[in-house]
Amino acid sequence: MPNPPPALSVTDAVKNSHAQFHKSLFSNSDLTALERKRANSFVQGPFWRPLCELEVNGATTYEGALLLLASKLISSTSFRVQRGHSAGSFVECVDFTDAGLQLFNEYAGQEIDDGLRERLITSLMSYAAIDTGNGIVARVIPPETKGMRK
Numbered sequence: 001m002p003n004p005p006p007a008l009s010v011t012d013a014v015k016n017s018h019a020q021f022h023k024s025l026f027s028n029s030d031l032t033a034l035e036r037k038r039a040n041s042f043v044q045g046p047f048w049r050p051l052c053e054l055e056v057n058g059a060t061t062y063e064g065a066l067l068l069l070a071s072k073l074i075s076s077t078s079f080r081v082q083r084g085h086s087a088g089s090f091v092e093c094v095d096f097t098d099a100g101l102q103l104f105n106e107y108a109g110q111e112i113d114d115g116l117r118e119r120l121i122t123s124l125m126s127y128a129a130i131d132t133g134n135g136i137v138a139r140v141i142p143p144e145t146k147g148m149r150k
Contacts, residue, residue: 059129065137073100
Protein backbone atom coordinates (compact mmCIF):
# COMPACT_ATOMS: atom_id res chain seq x y z
CA MET A 1 0.00 0.00 0.00
CA PRO A 2 1.50 3.41 -0.97
CA ASN A 3 2.37 5.89 1.72
CA PRO A 4 0.03 8.89 1.96
CA PRO A 5 1.54 12.27 1.10
CA PRO A 6 3.14 14.01 4.07
CA ALA A 7 1.01 16.50 5.96
CA LEU A 8 3.85 19.03 5.92
CA SER A 9 6.68 19.76 3.49
CA VAL A 10 9.07 21.19 6.04
CA THR A 11 12.25 20.48 4.09
CA ASP A 12 10.86 22.13 0.94
CA ALA A 13 9.65 25.15 2.90
CA VAL A 14 13.01 25.66 4.61
CA LYS A 15 14.93 25.16 1.37
CA ASN A 16 12.68 27.63 -0.48
CA SER A 17 12.79 30.24 2.29
CA HIS A 18 16.59 30.00 2.46
CA ALA A 19 16.86 30.42 -1.32
CA GLN A 20 14.44 33.37 -1.28
CA PHE A 21 16.34 35.01 1.60
CA HIS A 22 19.61 34.95 -0.32
CA LYS A 23 17.91 36.07 -3.54
CA SER A 24 16.38 39.06 -1.70
CA LEU A 25 19.47 39.84 0.35
CA PHE A 26 21.23 41.74 -2.43
CA SER A 27 18.15 42.84 -4.41
CA ASN A 28 18.56 46.56 -3.58
CA SER A 29 22.32 46.46 -3.29
CA ASP A 30 24.84 48.52 -5.23
CA LEU A 31 27.52 45.85 -4.77
CA THR A 32 29.32 44.52 -7.82
CA ALA A 33 29.09 40.82 -8.65
CA LEU A 34 32.53 40.24 -7.11
CA GLU A 35 31.58 42.17 -3.96
CA ARG A 36 28.34 40.18 -3.68
CA LYS A 37 30.30 36.94 -3.88
CA ARG A 38 32.68 38.14 -1.15
CA ALA A 39 29.77 39.46 0.95
CA ASN A 40 27.94 36.17 0.64
CA SER A 41 30.96 34.35 2.09
CA PHE A 42 30.67 36.50 5.24
CA VAL A 43 26.88 36.34 5.50
CA GLN A 44 26.82 32.54 5.09
CA GLY A 45 28.85 32.10 8.28
CA PRO A 46 26.62 31.04 11.17
CA PHE A 47 28.14 33.53 13.64
CA TRP A 48 28.44 36.62 11.42
CA ARG A 49 24.94 38.06 11.65
CA PRO A 50 24.13 37.41 15.33
CA LEU A 51 27.58 38.58 16.48
CA CYS A 52 27.50 41.73 14.35
CA GLU A 53 23.87 42.45 15.31
CA LEU A 54 24.81 42.34 18.98
CA GLU A 55 27.62 44.81 18.41
CA VAL A 56 25.84 47.36 16.22
CA ASN A 57 22.22 46.98 17.41
CA GLY A 58 22.62 45.60 20.92
CA ALA A 59 20.26 42.69 20.19
CA THR A 60 19.90 39.55 18.06
CA THR A 61 17.51 36.65 17.62
CA TYR A 62 17.04 34.13 20.41
CA GLU A 63 18.33 31.40 18.08
CA GLY A 64 21.40 33.46 17.20
CA ALA A 65 22.12 34.06 20.88
CA LEU A 66 21.81 30.33 21.65
CA LEU A 67 24.31 29.55 18.89
CA LEU A 68 26.74 32.16 20.22
CA LEU A 69 26.29 30.94 23.82
CA ALA A 70 26.88 27.32 22.83
CA SER A 71 30.02 28.39 20.98
CA LYS A 72 31.21 30.42 23.99
CA LEU A 73 31.30 33.64 21.96
CA ILE A 74 28.97 35.38 24.44
CA SER A 75 28.14 34.82 28.07
CA SER A 76 24.91 35.32 29.97
CA THR A 77 24.69 37.84 32.78
CA SER A 78 22.06 39.92 34.54
CA PHE A 79 21.68 43.40 35.93
CA ARG A 80 19.36 44.97 38.45
CA VAL A 81 16.93 47.62 37.21
CA GLN A 82 17.56 50.83 39.15
CA ARG A 83 14.54 52.97 38.25
CA GLY A 84 11.01 52.82 36.91
CA HIS A 85 8.25 50.26 37.28
CA SER A 86 10.68 47.36 37.24
CA ALA A 87 13.10 48.77 39.83
CA GLY A 88 14.66 45.97 41.83
CA SER A 89 14.01 43.34 39.15
CA PHE A 90 16.84 41.48 37.48
CA VAL A 91 17.10 41.37 33.70
CA GLU A 92 19.01 38.69 31.81
CA CYS A 93 21.31 39.84 29.02
CA VAL A 94 24.47 38.75 27.21
CA ASP A 95 27.90 40.16 26.52
CA PHE A 96 30.89 39.18 24.41
CA THR A 97 33.49 36.81 25.71
CA ASP A 98 37.10 37.48 24.69
CA ALA A 99 36.66 34.93 21.89
CA GLY A 100 33.48 36.64 20.69
CA LEU A 101 35.11 40.05 20.70
CA GLN A 102 38.10 38.68 18.82
CA LEU A 103 35.84 37.10 16.17
CA PHE A 104 33.85 40.32 15.77
CA ASN A 105 37.11 42.23 15.30
CA GLU A 106 38.09 39.75 12.60
CA TYR A 107 34.72 40.29 10.90
CA ALA A 108 35.16 44.06 11.10
CA GLY A 109 38.84 44.03 10.06
CA GLN A 110 39.51 46.67 7.44
CA GLU A 111 43.16 46.07 6.77
CA ILE A 112 42.42 43.23 4.38
CA ASP A 113 39.62 44.70 2.26
CA ASP A 114 38.28 47.86 0.70
CA GLY A 115 35.64 48.70 3.30
CA LEU A 116 33.18 45.99 2.25
CA ARG A 117 33.12 44.45 5.74
CA GLU A 118 32.27 47.78 7.33
CA ARG A 119 29.54 48.42 4.75
CA LEU A 120 27.99 45.01 5.46
CA ILE A 121 28.05 45.47 9.23
CA THR A 122 26.73 49.04 8.95
CA SER A 123 23.81 47.78 6.84
CA LEU A 124 22.59 45.85 9.89
CA MET A 125 21.85 49.20 11.54
CA SER A 126 18.74 49.60 9.37
CA TYR A 127 16.79 47.66 12.00
CA ALA A 128 17.02 47.12 15.74
CA ALA A 129 16.22 43.41 15.96
CA ILE A 130 14.17 40.88 14.04
CA ASP A 131 12.07 38.55 16.15
CA THR A 132 11.77 35.25 14.31
CA GLY A 133 9.05 34.10 16.70
CA ASN A 134 11.07 33.09 19.74
CA GLY A 135 12.07 36.52 21.02
CA ILE A 136 15.23 38.57 21.01
CA VAL A 137 18.23 38.75 23.31
CA ALA A 138 19.85 42.04 24.33
CA ARG A 139 23.47 42.81 25.04
CA VAL A 140 24.46 44.52 28.26
CA ILE A 141 25.73 48.05 27.71
CA PRO A 142 29.07 48.58 29.49
CA PRO A 143 28.96 51.47 32.00
CA GLU A 144 31.55 53.47 30.08
CA THR A 145 29.26 53.61 27.01
CA LYS A 146 25.94 54.38 28.71
CA GLY A 147 24.28 57.32 27.08
CA MET A 148 26.34 56.85 23.92
CA ARG A 149 24.08 54.19 22.36
CA LYS A 150 20.57 54.85 21.22
